Amino acid sequence: MTAPTVLHVATASPYDVVVGHGVLDRLRGLLPDGVQRVAIICPESLEHLLEPFADLLDGLDVVVLQVPDGEEAKNWEVAAACWEALGEEGFTRSDAVVTLGGGATTDLGGFVAATWLRGVAVVHVPTTLLAMVDAAVGGKTGINTPAGKNLVGSFHEPAGVLCDLALLATLPREELVAGLGEVVKCGFIADPRILELVETTDPAALTADSPVLRELVERAVQVKADVVAGDLRETGGAGGRPGREALNYGHTLAHAIEKATGYEIRHGEAVAIGCVFVAELAARAGALPAELVDRHRAAFGRVGLPTSWDGADFDTLLATMRVDKKARGNQLRFVVLADLAQPVVLAGPSEADLRAAYAAISGGAA
Numbered sequence: 001m002t003a004p005t006v007l008h009v010a011t012a013s014p015y016d017v018v019v020g021h022g023v024l025d026r027l028r029g030l031l032p033d034g035v036q037r038v039a040i041i042c043p044e045s046l047e048h049l050l051e052p053f054a055d056l057l058d059g060l061d062v063v064v065l066q067v068p069d070g071e072e073a074k075n076w077e078v079a080a081a082c083w084e085a086l087g088e089e090g091f092t093r094s095d096a097v098v099t100l101g102g103g104a105t106t107d108l109g110g111f112v113a114a115t116w117l118r119g120v121a122v123v124h125v126p127t128t129l130l131a132m133v134d135a136a137v138g139g140k141t142g143i144n145t146p147a148g149k150n151l152v153g154s155f156h157e158p159a160g161v162l163c164d165l166a167l168l169a170t171l172p173r174e175e176l177v178a179g180l181g182e183v184v185k186c187g188f189i190a191d192p193r194i195l196e197l198v199e200t201t202d203p204a205a206l207t208a209d210s211p212v213l214r215e216l217v218e219r220a221v222q223v224k225a226d227v228v229a230g231d232l233r234e235t236g237g238a239g240g241r242p243g244r245e246a247l248n249y250g251h252t253l254a255h256a257i258e259k260a261t262g263y264e265i266r267h268g269e270a271v272a273i274g275c276v277f278v279a280e281l282a283a284r285a286g287a288l289p290a291e292l293v294d295r296h297r298a299a300f301g302r303v304g305l306p307t308s309w310d311g312a313d314f315d316t317l318l319a320t321m322r323v324d325k326k327a328r329g330n331q332l333r334f335v336v337l338a339d340l341a342q343p344v345v346l347a348g349p350s351e352a353d354l355r356a357a358y359a360a361i362s363g364g365a366a
């Protein structure tokens with residue numbers, strides 16, 4: 001068995017992301033010194049994964065907070081139920097939260113850890129590909145509101161992240177494919193080697209034990225680590241470059257699509273559609289060459305992700321996009337590519353360009 005890879009996130013509160021097979025025994029080492037009690041936040045559907053944790057956390061008081069599965073957990077009622085449970089346990093600042101689940105669980109659990117006593121330690125143990133490569137790393141936590149996705153939250157960095165690729169063995173194929181949406185996104189914004197790997201590997205061979213999948217995970221985590229180390233709180237990169245906003249590539253439309261479907265579509269699927277949309281937008285408003293737009297469709301499509309969508313009229317989506325966190329006042333802002341791995345911010349594109357880009361991905365439904 002290959003040794004785990006340890007990737008370092010060099011922010012002001014640095015931490016490690018451990019990637020490997022059968023690495024759950026590293027959990028203890030990621031918890032801060034002096035932790036006495038651990039609250040594991042985990043959806044009911046994944047409680048069978050809890051078994052090894054009794055031994056791994058032997059000697060600590062462990063309480064399990066059961067939360068709903070997936071996006072159903074990302075709301076204030078579930079957060080409030082977690083706060084109530086922590087209160088009943090008398091959870092203090094020497095205690096820690098461990099999240100075990102997909103990105104919805106790490107977002108919710110991270111938010112609970114960020115807000116309880118104004119912040120207690122959290123270690124993420126992501127169980128989906130998407131959470132390993134993206135949600136568990138970087139410290140964005142949050143819940144949804146009726147107005148849209150992730151509109152309440154905070155930046156709260158984990159004390160550590162444990163990516164045990166063996167956990168992916170039970171992940172349904174469509175969830176693994178959804179995770180590849182964020183991986184391919186990283187290829188376009190920062191690491192073209194990711195695209196080459198995706199373009200030359202049989203997608204069916206990207207399974208939990210695949211060395212290529214492991215390389216993709218490590219590369220995507222490295223992209224995220226580099227970006228957040230440069231601009232943790234999304235205030236902007238050096239020299240007018242987008243900084244952390246680059247990680248939001250494709251997300252403005254993606255979040256609007258998720259809301260329009262009542263969160264029926266997977267996040268990674270919506271991101272794939274959103275990336276094709278901003279590629280079309282860049283081709284109109286900027287100068288992205290047509291072959292790079294085609295490469296978006298080919299790369300996301302190759303792994304089995306959708307590259308078109310016509311489930312809502314553009315005005316509905318536009319209204320939701322106006323509360324995107326990148327918007328300023330009435331001005332919409334999008335991350336687009338000037339070229340491969342060259343993300344830039346496009347502020348205030350014309351409505352005509354937006355409608356034309358949407359028409360291009362929706363078969364003319366604008």
Ligand SMILES: NC(=O)c1ccc[n+]([C@@H]2O[C@H](COP(=O)([O-])OP(=O)(O)OC[C@H]3O[C@@H](n4cnc5c(N)ncnc54)[C@H](O)[C@@H]3O)[C@@H](O)[C@H]2O)c1
Pocket residue numbers: 043045046069070071074101102103104105107127128129130131134135136137138139140141150167168169170171172175178179266267268
């Ligand atoms: N904070 C961030 O930086 C960030 C980044 C990307 C995405 N996100 C958020 O992450 C969420 C999406 O995460 P996701 O794609 O992991 O979805 P998810 O958390 O909803 O999990 C998807 C499904 O997979 C199941 N599952 C999880 N692990 C499993 C396993 N090992 N075996 C079998 N089934 C398993 C879950 O029960 C769930 O039904 C969205 O809410 C998105 O906004 C956050």
Ligand SMILES: O=C(O)C(=O)C[C@@H](O)[C@H](O)[C@H](O)COP(=O)(O)O
Pocket residue numbers: 134138140149150182244245247248249251325
């Ligand atoms: O970490 C980031 O920054 C990202 O934008 C990563 C995204 O993949 C992720 O979906 C994030 O939660 C979206 O952030 P939001 O600020 O638009 O809610």
Ligand SMILES: [Zn+2]
Pocket residue numbers: 134182251267271
């Ligand atoms: Zn995302």
